[in-house]
Amino acid sequence: MPSPVPDPALSRRKRPTQREVAGLAGVSQAAVSQVLNGGQSGVRIPDATRQRVLDAMQHLGYVPNVAAQRLAGGRNRILGVFTYESVFPSSRRDFFNPFLEGIEQEAAVLDCDLLLHTRPAPGHLNTGRSNTGYSNTGHTKPLSPQGHSRLRLADGTIMLGLPDQEQRADLTRLISEGHPTVFIGRRELPGVLLPYVTARYAAATAHALRALVQRGHRRTLYVGAAQRHESALDRERGYLEAVADLGISGQVLRLDDGTPHMEIMLDQQITGILFENERLADMWLSAAAHLGLQCPQDFGFALLGDPLYGAELPEGWAHSRIPRQEMGRQAVRLLETVLQGDSELSSVDLPCGWVTGSSLGRGPG
Amino acid sequence: MPSPVPDPALSRRKRPTQREVAGLAGVSQAAVSQVLNGGQSGVRIPDATRQRVLDAMQHLGYVPNVAAQRLAGGRNRILGVFTYESVFPSSRRDFFNPFLEGIEQEAAVLDCDLLLHTRPAPGHLNTGRSNTGYSNTGHTKPLSPQGHSRLRLADGTIMLGLPDQEQRADLTRLISEGHPTVFIGRRELPGVLLPYVTARYAAATAHALRALVQRGHRRTLYVGAAQRHESALDRERGYLEAVADLGISGQVLRLDDGTPHMEIMLDQQITGILFENERLADMWLSAAAHLGLQCPQDFGFALLGDPLYGAELPEGWAHSRIPRQEMGRQAVRLLETVLQGDSELSSVDLPCGWVTGSSLGRGPG
DNA sequence: GGCTGTTGATTATGCGTATTATCAAAAATG
DNA sequence: CATTTTTGATAATACGCATAATCAACAGCC
Numbered sequence: 069m070p071s072p073v074p075d076p077a078l079s080r081r082k083r084p085t086q087r088e089v090a091g092l093a094g095v096s097q098a099a100v101s102q103v104l105n106g107g108q109s110g111v112r113i114p115d116a117t118r119q120r121v122l123d124a125m126q127h128l129g130y131v132p133n134v135a136a137q138r139l140a141g142g143r144n145r146i147l148g149v150f151t152y153e154s155v156f157p158s159s160r161r162d163f164f165n166p167f168l169e170g171i172e173q174e175a176a177v178l179d180c181d182l183l184l185h186t187r188p189a190p191g192h193l194n195t196g197r198s199n200t201g202y203s204n205t206g207h208t209k210p211l212s213p214q215g216h217s218r219l220r221l222a223d224g225t226i227m228l229g230l231p232d233q234e235q236r237a238d239l240t241r242l243i244s245e246g247h248p249t250v251f252i253g254r255r256e257l258p259g260v261l262l263p264y265v266t267a268r269y270a271a272a273t274a275h276a277l278r279a280l281v282q283r284g285h286r287r288t289l290y291v292g293a294a295q296r297h298e299s300a301l302d303r304e305r306g307y308l309e310a311v312a313d314l315g316i317s318g319q320v321l322r323l324d325d326g327t328p329h330m331e332i333m334l335d336q337q338i339t340g341i342l343f344e345n346e347r348l349a350d351m352w353l354s355a356a357a358h359l360g361l362q363c364p365q366d367f368g369f370a371l372l373g374d375p376l377y378g379a380e381l382p383e384g385w386a387h388s389r390i391p392r393q394e395m396g397r398q399a400v401r402l403l404e405t406v407l408q409g410d411s412e413l414s415s416v417d418l419p420c421g422w423v424t425g426s427s428l429g430r431g432p433g
Numbered sequence: 434m435p436s437p438v439p440d441p442a443l444s445r446r447k448r449p450t451q452r453e454v455a456g457l458a459g460v461s462q463a464a465v466s467q468v469l470n471g472g473q474s475g476v477r478i479p480d481a482t483r484q485r486v487l488d489a490m491q492h493l494g495y496v497p498n499v500a501a502q503r504l505a506g507g508r509n510r511i512l513g514v515f516t517y518e519s520v521f522p523s524s525r526r527d528f529f530n531p532f533l534e535g536i537e538q539e540a541a542v543l544d545c546d547l548l549l550h551t552r553p554a555p556g557h558l559n560t561g562r563s564n565t566g567y568s569n570t571g572h573t574k575p576l577s578p579q580g581h582s583r584l585r586l587a588d589g590t591i592m593l594g595l596p597d598q599e600q601r602a603d604l605t606r607l608i609s610e611g612h613p614t615v616f617i618g619r620r621e622l623p624g625v626l627l628p629y630v631t632a633r634y635a636a637a638t639a640h641a642l643r644a645l646v647q648r649g650h651r652r653t654l655y656v657g658a659a660q661r662h663e664s665a666l667d668r669e670r671g672y673l674e675a676v677a678d679l680g681i682s683g684q685v686l687r688l689d690d691g692t693p694h695m696e697i698m699l700d701q702q703i704t705g706i707l708f709e710n711e712r713l714a715d716m717w718l719s720a721a722a723h724l725g726l727q728c729p730q731d732f733g734f735a736l737l738g739d740p741l742y743g744a745e746l747p748e749g750w751a752h753s754r755i756p757r758q759e760m761g762r763q764a765v766r767l768l769e770t771v772l773q774g775d776s777e778l779s780s781v782d783l784p785c786g787w788v789t790g791s792s793l794g795r796g797p798g
Numbered sequence: 799g800g801c802t803g804t805t806g807a808t809t810a811t812g813c814g815t816a817t818t819a820t821c822a823a824a825a826a827t828g
Numbered sequence: 829c830a831t832t833t834t835t836g837a838t839a840a841t842a843c844g845c846a847t848a849a850t851c852a853a854c855a856g857c858c
Contacts, residue, residue, distance in 0.1 A: 083585060085843095085844055085845085086844070086845065087844080087845095095807075095808090096807065096808050096809080097808095097844090097845080098807080098808065098809080098810095098845095098846080098847080099806090099807065099808080100845095101844095101845060101846055101847080102807090102846090102847095104845090104846095105845095105846075105847095111806085111807080111847085112805065112806065112807095113806075113807085114805085114806070117806080117807085129582060129585070129610055130582075131582050131583065131585040131586055132586075132844085132845075133504070133509075133843085133844050133845070134500075134509060134511070134586055135499075135500045135501075135502075135503035135504040135509055135843085135844080135845095136500075136504050136813090136843070136844035136845045136846090137844080137845060137846080138500035138813090138845095139498070139500040139501050139504050139812095139813050139814065139815090139843090139844080139845075139846095140812080140813055140844075140845040140846045140847080141812095141813070141845090141846060141847085142845070142846055142847095144586075146548070146586070149549075172549065172551055175551045176551035176552055179551075180551065181548055181549060181550050181551055181583065181586065182548070182549040182551060183511065183546050183547070183548055183549075184537070184546060184547040184548075184549055185546050186537050186540045186541035186545065186546055186547060187541055188541055188542070188544070215496060217496045217497060217498070217499055218499045218546065220498070220499050220500060221499050221500055221503070221509075221511075221546075241494075245447070245448055450813095450814055450815085451814065451815065452814080460837075460838090461837065461838050461839080462814085462815080462838095463815095463816085463817080463837080463838060463839080463840095464836090464837060464838080465815095466814095466815060466816055466817080467816090467817095467837090469815090469816095470815095470816075470817095476817090476818095476836085476837080477835070477836070477837095478836075478837085479835085479836070482836080482837085497814085497815075498813085498814050498815070500813085500814080500815095501813070501814035501815040501816090501843090502814080502815060502816080503815090503843095504813090504814080504815075504816095504842095504843050504844065504845090505814075505815040505816045505817080505842075505843055506815080506816065506843085507816095507843075
C-alpha cells in the first residue's frame with residue numbers, strides 16, 4: 069500500500085505553506101485557501117481540483133499556520149482556555165478539572181483543539197519556579213504586561229475563575245473589541261454583554277433550605293464568605309427568597325477567615341445552617357464542637373456545592389452538586405454559537421444536583 | 434492620578450496599531466517596533482524619542498497583536514501536548530496531571546501556551562460523546578483521519594503515554610518530517626532520534642531491592658505486568674542486575690490480570706517482593722491474605738512508583754517516587770533546546786525518590 | 799454571431815509586526 | 829575642507845493566509 073509519505077526533501081526544516089501546496093497541485097494559493105475554507109465566498113472549486121489540492125496537502129503534510137489564519141481574519145479551530153487565579157489557598161486544580169473535562173469533550177466533538185494559556189510565575193519573569201495556571205496555588209497578579217492580548221490567537225476563549233478589578237477592565241476591553249468570550253460562572257461587566265454558563269445556585273440554595281425545613285428546622289442561618297462574587301450573591305438571594313417564601317426565620321452571616329462568633333447560634337436558637345463552602349463548614353463545626361454543640365443532635369446543616377479540595381466530603385454531609393462537567397460542555401457549545409454569530413448571544417444556566425444526608429439533622433419543629 | 438485610560442472613542446470596535454502609534458508620536462512604524470523590542474538589532478532609539486513613543490502607546494492604549502507578532506517572528510510560541518490512550522482501565526487523569534503541572538510551569542517560564550489536542554470520540558466523527566484526551570478513560574484509536582498532522586500546529590510537541598504499533602509508525606513519520614518532539618518516558622523508534630525525559634527506573638529498582646536486602650530478605654521476587662513497555666524493561670533490568678550484584682536469589686514474574694499463582698512464594702520461600710505497580714500489589718496482597726500470608730510478618734515488599742489512582746498509598750508502603758512534575762519541566766526545556774536547534778539533541782533522565790516504610794518487613798537473614 | 803450569464807480560477811490586496819537594508823544628517827577624523 | 833564614522837530614523841519587505849475584485853473561457857439564448 070503506497071502510504072502518503074510526504075517528500076522528505078521538501079518537508080525538512082520548514083513547514084510547507086499554501087503556496088507550496090498550490091505549486092504542487094498546479095493551482096494558485098488562493099485556490100488552496102478556498103479548499104480549506106469550504107468555498108465560503110461564492111467561489112466554487114470543482115471536485116476534481118479540490119481533490120488535487122487535498123492530495124497535495126496530504127503529500128506535503130501541510131498544516132495551516134494559526135497565526136497567519138488569525139491575522140488574516142480566519143478561524144483556526146482553536147479554543148482558548150483561560151483561568152484566573154484562585155482566591156482560595158488550596159490548589160484549584162481539583163476544582164477546575166471537571167470543567168476542563170467537559171470542555172475537552174465538547175471541543176473534541178467540534179473538532180477543536182484547546183489552547184491552555186499559561187501565565188508567568190508570581191516571582192516575575194524567569195525568576196520563580198512557583199506554580200502557575202490552573203494548577204496554581206495562592207494569589208498573584210498573573211497577567212503579563214500584555215494583558216489579555218495573547219488570548220486573541222484562538223478563535224474564542226472560555227474563562228474560569230474570578231478576575232480582580234484591574235483584570236475586569238482589561239477583560240471588558242477584550243470583549244468590546246470583539247473577541248468571542250464565554251465565562252464559566254456568571255460574570256457581569258459594565259458596558260459589555262458577556263455570555264456565561266452558570267448553575268442555578270439560587271434554586272439549589274432554596275432546595276437545601278427546604279430540606280432543612282422539612283426536617284423540622286425553623287430558625288436558620290446562612291454562612292457565606294466575606295468575598296461575594298456572583299455565585300455567592302445568587303445563593304444569598306435564593307436563601308432570602310426561600311426564607312420569605314417558607315415563612316421561617318433566617319439570617320445571613322458573612323465570615324472572614326477569623327474564628328466565627330458562635331454566640332449567634334445560642335442567642336438565636338438556630339438549628340439549621342447552610343454553608344457556602346466546605347472551608348466555612350469545617351471552621352464552624354469545629355468551633356461549635358468547642359461549645360459542645362454536635363451536628364446531628366444539636367443542629368443540622370447542608371453544604372452548597374461539592375468539595376473544594378478534591379477529596380471526598382465526610383460521610384453524611386448533605387450538599388448540592390454543581391454540574392461542573394456539563395457546564396464545561398455547554399460553555400463550548402455557547403462559544404461555538406457565538407463564533408457562528410448565529411443568534412443573539414444568551415447565557416445558559418443548569419440545574420444543580422442534590423445529595424441528601426444525615427447532616428440535615430432534625431429540628432424542633 | 435491620571436490613570437492610563439485609553440481614549441474610549443478609539444478603544445471601541447478596533448484596536449490601535451503600531452502605525453497609529455507611530456503617527457501620533459511622529460515617527461515610523463518601524464521605530465515603534467524597535468521601542469517595543471528594545472532595539473535588538475543594532476538599531477538605537479534615543480531616550481527622548483523612546484519616551485514620545487511610549488507616551489503615544491499609553492495614550493492610545495496600544496497592545497500588540499499576538500497573531501502578527503508570531504507570524505512575523507516565525508514562532509507561534511505554542512507547545513503541543515499529546516497523550517496517547519491509556520492501557521489501564523482506570524482514569525489516567527491522576528497519572529498525567531503531575532506531568533502536566535510541570536509542563537505548564539516551565540511553559541510559562543518560556544512564555545509559551547499549551548495546545549491540548551483533543552481527538553474525536555471513539556464513535557467517530559461527531560457521533561459519540563465519550564471522553565477524549567488526557568482525561569480519557571479506556572482504550573481507543575484516537576487520531577483523526579489526518580493522523581498526527583494537527584500536531585504541527587504547535588512549534589513542537591510533548592508526548593505522553595503508550596502509542597500502539599500503528600501510532601508508532603505514524604509518529605515516526607511525524608518526527609522524520611522534522612516536527613520537534615519530546616517524549617515523556619523513554620520511547621525508541623527505529624530510524625529516528627526521539628529525545629525523551631525519563632526517570633532512572635533501573636536505579637530506583639536496585640535501590641528498592643537493596644532496601645529489602647538490608648532488612649534481611651534473601652529470596653526475592655519481581656512482579657511485573659504482562660505488557661512490558663520501556664520503563665518496565667528498565668525496572669526488570671535494574672532488578673536482575675542488582676540481584677546479581679548483591680548475590681541473592683531473585684526471579685521475575687510477569688502477571689496477566691488473572692489470579693496470581695501464589696505457590697511460588699511458598700515453594701521458593703520468598704520473603705521480599707517488588708511490585709511494578711499498585712494494581713499488581715493489591716492483587717497479590719489479597720491473594721496472599723487468602724493463603725494466610727500477612728505482610729509485615731510473613732513477607733516484605735516495596736512498590737516501584739507512586740499510586741496510579743491519584744489516591745494515597747496505604748500507610749507504610751515503601752515505594753519509589755517518580756519525579757513526574759520535574760519530568761514535565763525538563764521535557765519543556767528539552768523541547769526548547771530542540772526548537773533552538775542549539776545542540777545535538779540528547780535525552781534526560783532524572784533520579785527517583787524513595788519513601789521507606791514498614792511494608793519492607795524483616796526477613797530471615 | 800453578438801449578447802448575457804455562468805463556471806473556474808487568478809491577481810491583488812490587506813492583516814500588524816519584525817527586521818534588514820538603506821539613507822540623511824551630524825559628528826569625528828585626516 | 830574632504831572624508832570617514834556614527835547616530836537616528838525610514839522604506840521596504842517578508843511572514844502565511846483570507847478574501848474581494850477581476851478575468852478568461854465557455855455555455856446558453858434569441
